[in-house]
Amino acid sequence: MSTTTETTSLSALGATEAPEETIRGLRDRIDNLLEERARLNQNISRLECEEVPPNDRRVRHIWVAAARAADEENFCGEYDRLAEALGVPTRDDLREAGELDCTYTVRTLVTIEVNLEVETPSEDAAIDAIDRLSIAELREKLGNACEEVHQAEIDAWDAQEAELVED
Structure with missing residues (x-):
């Protein structure tokens, strides 16, 4: 029974020949791996100590x-x-090469002209009604005029301040 277990274990390692040949093959693989490890360690030592030219x-x-x-x-x-x-x-x-480029968020004041609708008895009352809108009401009216805002002619803009976006 133990012979079967040993054979099964060697088969699991890909062994198809006799156990002595399999062991010899495994020892050869181990020797090869140890040689490769030594070569890699030499490369690591060389790279750690190698002088790198400034333009590398x-x-x-x-x-x-x-x-x-x-x-x-x-x-x-x-x-x-x-x-x-x-x-x-x-x-x-x-x-x-673009290697000095950084990403910034820039707070920008943009002046655009939009047409907002309001129901009032006169032109002066309409202008006054828009001037008296709260911020929330203005946002609502701008939201309703959203398509118009995207097509609006931009009159002026002024970048106020920039902040670096951290990666």
Whole structure:
């Protein structure tokens, strides 16, 4: 019975030959895996100690961060001189590639002209009625005129302030 169990266990490992051959094959696989592990560990050591040139794509994110910091802290000239000396991407290169772009939410005042309907006895009373609307009432009227708002001619706009959107 134990022989059947051993055979079943070896079969589960994909063994179709005699147990001695299977064990020899498994030992060979283990030896190969150990050799590969040693090679990979050598690669890891080499990569950990390897000097990376400044223009290597693996460190580009560092230059992007440095260019952003230079822009924010007014060190643009220093960054540009350093970039030129080291042969790394200039701020212009990074900007053209879109790598210095950030997403901002900009509060903007937009002036549009819409036609709101109100029932009153005269034109002056109509203008007065609209001027006296509460914000909720105005929103309701604008909601009713929503299609018109999307097609409205925009008279002017003024960006007020921007806030960086964090990723």
